[in-house]
Amino acid sequence: MVELSDKFLSNRKLETLVENQTSYTLNNAALHVFETHQQAERVLLKFDQPVLASMIEGKKIMHLRNYESFSFLPGESLVLPSNETMCIDFPEAMRKNPTRCLALAISEDKIDKVLQLMNETMPKHNGKEWNLMDYNFHFVNDAGIYQILKRLLFLFTENHPSKDFFVDNMLRELIIRILQTNERKIYSSSTLQLNANSRLATVIRYIREHLHEPLNIDDLSDKACLSPSHFHRVFKNELGISPIEFINNERIKLAVGLLQNPKRSIKDVYMQCGFESRSYFNRVFKAHQHISPGDYQAKTTNTII
Template identity: 55%
Template structure:
C-alpha cells in the first residue's frame, strides 16, 4: 500500500516517533503513524476497536495475552477497545521510516453492520457473525489490501461525498475481516467445532486429508448439503470457495516444508497434495511472489 500525494504534502512531522496524522469521518477515524528513528517500549491505546495495518518498515508488537510478534507490511491486527500496545521500532530511520495505519471503528457502527449481516446472510448451524473481542493478527488478502488502499485515498481526498464512499468500503472491509477470522478460527479449532458446525467439520476433513485427492462432491456429502448450497455457504462464511481453500491449505503446508532443508521441491509439491509441479509453481508464486526455489533459498538464508 502507498500513501497518497495529498497526504504526504499536507501532513506535518512534529515528532520522530509515532508522528500521527488523523482524518475523521462519520463513525470512523483513520490515523497514519510514522516513526523516523529507532525506539522501544512505545505505548499506544485506542478507546474504540481498531484495525492496525503495516504500510512500511517493521514493528515488534507486544500485546496483552502474551502475544508478541513481528509486524510487517501486508499484515494487519485487530485490537479490541482499550487494548494497550507496547511497540518497538528496531529498524526505523529517517531514510527508512516505519509507517502504519490505524482505523478506529465506532462500536455502534460495527454492531449495525454485523446485525445486518446476521439478518440477510446468517451462518448455518445457529452460529452468528461476530467481530473479534480479542487480538487477531493476520495477513491481508488481495481484497483487503485493495480496500485499505482505497480507504487511504478516500480519507485523504477532499470530496463532499467521501463519508458515503468510505461507509460502503468499510462495510465490505468488516465483512471480509470477519470471514478471514472465521476461516482462521475454523482451521485452528476444527476438531472442537466439528460436532455442531458443518463447515468446521469440512475444514477439519480437508486439513486431515490435504495430501489426498479431495473431491468437492465428497465435501458436500460430509456437510449434508447440495452442491450449490454448499458452495454458497462455504464462500459466504470463509470468503473463498472450497477449491480456493484447499489450494490455500496446500500452499501453507508447502511453505512450511520448504523451510526444511531435507525436503527437495519435488518432494514438497507431492507431500502438499499437488499432482502437477508446474501448477504448484504457479500457485505458490501467485501467493508469495516468489518461486518455490526462491522461497526455499530465502528461508535457508534467514536460518
C-alpha cells in the same frame, strides 16, 4: 503490501521520529498513518474504538495482553477491541528503513449496523450470531482485504465531497471480510476444540489433514451430507470464500512454512502441499503472497541467515 503514495509522503508533516501520526477523520471512521524513523522500545498506543492496524513497511514487535510477543510485518493486519493497549518495539527502524503502519478506527455504531445486516441476510448455519470478536486477531491480508485497504487509503486522502459515502460502503465490505476471515481461523485452528457434530467443522478438519491429497467438491459435500450446490453455498456464506479458495489458502499457508527450509526444493514443497503442477503453484502462491515461491524462499532464508 499496501503502499503510501509519493503525494502523501511529500504533503505530510514529520514532527517526531517515533510514531509520527498523520490522521484523517470522517463520520464513521478515522485513518491514522504512523511512521517511526529510529529504533524504539515499549511505545504504548491505545484507541477508544475498535481498530484495524495494518503494516505497510518495516517491522514491529507487538506485546499484547494475554499473548506471546510476535513480529508484525508488511502484509499483515491486527484487529483490536476498543481500549486495548499495544506495547510496541521498533528494532529495525531508521531514516532509510522506516516503519510505517496504518490504523483504521471504526465507530461501534457502524460495526453494529453491519452485524445486524449480516445476521439478517447471511445467518450462520449453526444458528449462532455474527459478533465482533472481543480478542486480538492477527492475520495475513488476503487479496480482498488488501484491495480494500488500498482503496481506503486513497479515499481518506482524496479531496472529494462524497468521500464519506464512499468510505462507508468500503467499511461495510471490510468488516464482513474480516469477520469471515476470523471465522476461517476459528474453524481451521488446530488449537480449538471443534464441535464434532458440526458438518462444516468436520469437512474443514478433513481438508487440513489431507492437503497433500487430491480434494474435490463432490467428496467434501458427501462428507458434509449436503448436495454439492448447498455445500458450496453454506461454506461460502459462512467463511466468505469458496471451498476451493479455502483449500488453496490452507495449502499456501503450509507452503509458506515449508519454504523457510532452504534445503527443500520447490517441487518437493508444491507436491507436499497437494498442487499438481509448478505453474499452478506459482500462480496461486504469487496471488496470495505477492511474490514467487522461489523469491520468497530466497528472501526468507537470507533473512534467517
